[in-house]
Each structure stands twice: as structure tokens, then as C-alpha cells.
Amino acid sequence: MTTSTRDRIIDSAASLIAERGFKRTSVDDVIARAELSGKSHFYHYFRSKDELGLEVLGRQFEGFAERGLAILREPMIEPLERLHLFIDSLVALQTERGFRIGSPFGNLASEMADMHEGFRERLTTVFDRWAKQLQALLWEMRPSLADDVDSARLSRFIIATLEGALMMSKVNRDAEMLRGIAADLKRFVGTHVREGVSST
Amino acid sequence: MTTSTRDRIIDSAASLIAERGFKRTSVDDVIARAELSGKSHFYHYFRSKDELGLEVLGRQFEGFAERGLAILREPMIEPLERLHLFIDSLVALQTERGFRIGSPFGNLASEMADMHEGFRERLTTVFDRWAKQLQALLWEMRPSLADDVDSARLSRFIIATLEGALMMSKVNRDAEMLRGIAADLKRFVGTHVREGVSST
DNA sequence: TGCACTTAGGACCACACGGTCCTATGATCC
């Protein structure tokens, strides 16, 4: 068995949604890219377009959690360094793709959050899990962090700034601006590190 | 002469777009809310829906620049205090509106930036002008800021974080999170203030 | 052999949407 048809549909839809957003991706587009025989073939696997959207969103985050966030868990690299690498990886990805993407979720967030309650809930868990990963990393850094650091809050801050930066870079198409914000973000995290504590 | 019909159309469209986004606002919706007699009445004033969208975006920012950003220019208040009040005003606005709005521009950015080059360009100038206002404020603070502060960069950072925070609060509907990010943002700006320089 | 699932393919529907066109009635102003 190669990839199942269902997976093929999801992959096709995912790439289309990444390119043009959810609303502007039609079922017919998906059928064409997945090389299905027709509508009935599609509706054999999904009850509605929304169901497909939810599934794609889920997979999208699985991928992000496994690949994108993986570096946050890398045990052989120091926590702070890992965070820096993670930030850099997002910047690099966005730059590579010509600033077309924004964030995988930021886009979907604005697009879907208010149209469909199911989407919104899914998105909250996405951000929650992302925040949890960052919190875990900050927890590891604990010995070198100032005592009053609220890691839950700081992790939200990091995500918000990254999302905002990606969104703005999508509008501005400016690599420099994106790098600047990323650098400032690192700097901000740095201000939470206690002085006189070396990291290695 | 009360408000002209053209203005009435723009106002109606603006409120609809704020509620549901541009794509999900149909010309018929606008006609209904503006109480026009029909399609031809609308097309008497606008050549297309896109032309209307551009106009609304323009007005939206005029309003934001005049009212929302006004506090940044308030001469009787200290610069840093002004910045704090500005941040608080965005938080308050978003909270009042039940986290439905996000940012007036962040929404449009994700929605329109990749669909229409004209929209994207307009959005860049919007963010540029916003950034300029913040830069002017930071310039006023200059005496009390550290020497290496890059005000252009910092102003972009502030905007990105605010936009990201508003977007996330739209997904999470969490007032606490929004306040936390706002507080951290103030704190970050604070780290650029030279020590031993009192502000008044 | 027979059942269940998958692929194939096409006809069809209802609806929303942006946009055009045409006619007719007031109002305003030179």
C-alpha cells in the first residue's frame, strides 16, 4: 500500500491551503490536485469541506510539533541556544518562502477563528501545546533565570511576537525587519537571565 | 446635507468588514445596511467591491491615526507614560469588544495581503505610519534611553508584539493572556531605559 | 459466490456573488 487516498487528499489540501488559504481552496481544486475521479470520490472520504479543514489543521500542527518544535527538545543543545535556533528556523523558513506564508497558524487563526467554533477551539489547543513546549524549555533554564520569571507568560509573549512578526513580514516582505524583531526577541529573553550565571 | 451617500456606504462597509472580514461581506450586505435602493445605486459610487475595500482600509487607518494613535502625541504626558497608555488602550478596546476584532489591520493583512497587490501596498504604508509615530515618541525619550537603542527596530517590535497579542487573544478569548503580554512589552521597553535617569 | 469497499464518471442542484443593463422619477443648477 502506498499512501492511502485519504492521506493523499489531506496532503493535497494542505499544500493548497498553505498557498491560498482555506476559503479560496475549493473542493474541486483538491480533487484536481489529488487526482480523484470526481466529487463523489472526495465525499466518499469526507463529509464536508469543513471536516477536511479540521483534519488538515490537525495534521499541520502534528507536523509542526514533530518537526518545527523538535529543536526545542533537542537534549544535546543548551536550552537558550535551542530557543535561538528555533527562532532562527522560523525566520529562515519565512525568508525561503518569500514571505508568503505568515505563520502556519496565524493565517488560519484570523481566517477561521470567527467563522467556525470548531476551528477556533482547535487553534487554542495548537497554541497551548506550542506554549507548553516553550514553558518546558524555560523550566530547564530555571537555574539561570531570574526568580520572578513567569514562564507561562513569557512563552505566550514569545509566540505572540513571532506570530506578529511573521504576519508583518508577509505584508512588508522585508527580511531585515523580520530579523530585527527576532534579534530583539532574543534580547528580551536574555534580560530574564540572571547575571553572573554562565550557561555551560 | 447630512452625511453623503458615499460616506454612508463606506461606514456601512467598514462596520460589516470589522464584523466578518472583507471576503465575507457581500455587496448586497453593504447595500442593505446602507439602505441603498439597489445594485446600480451602489455601482453609481464605486466601480467595484475592491475599490470600496481600498477606500475603507484608508478611512480605517485615518481613524486609527487620528483617534487611536492620538495619545502617542499628547504633549502634556510623558513619552513613556504615553506609550503605556497607548498599549493599555488597545488592550481595553479588545477586551470591550469581546476579543472579536483582533487588530483592525492584522485581520485585513492576513486576509488581503496575498490576494491583491493594492491592498498589500496600502497595508505597508499603514504599518509604516504607525511605526513612524512610535519612532517619534522614542525620539522624544532619547535622553533617557540607552545609546544603542534602534528606534526604528524597536517600534517594529512593539507593533509586531501587539498585533500578535491581539490575534492570539482573538483565538483564546483570554483577557489575562493579553494583559500579560502587554505588561511584558512595557517591561521590554523599560529595559532600554538607562538606569539612573528619572523620567520627570 | 457474494458482500463490502474503492475507484470512476458524470449529471445535476441551489445558492451566493460580483457585476451589467435598462427604465423611470425627482432634484439641482445653468
Next chain:
DNA sequence: GGATCATAGGACCGTGTGGTCCTAAGTGCA
């Protein structure tokens, strides 16, 4: 009084879209 603009109202169209329905052929499994 004629030209121009604003309001009124409705018919109409092309297109894209999500979704239904129906038929038929192939495939694997018990």
C-alpha cells in the same frame, strides 16, 4: 427648459461553489 446627477427598482447573467445522486466497474476477502 434642458442637462446632469441622485435615487429607485428590478431583471438578468456568468461563474464558482459546496453538495447530492446515480450508475457501473474493479478488487479483495470470507
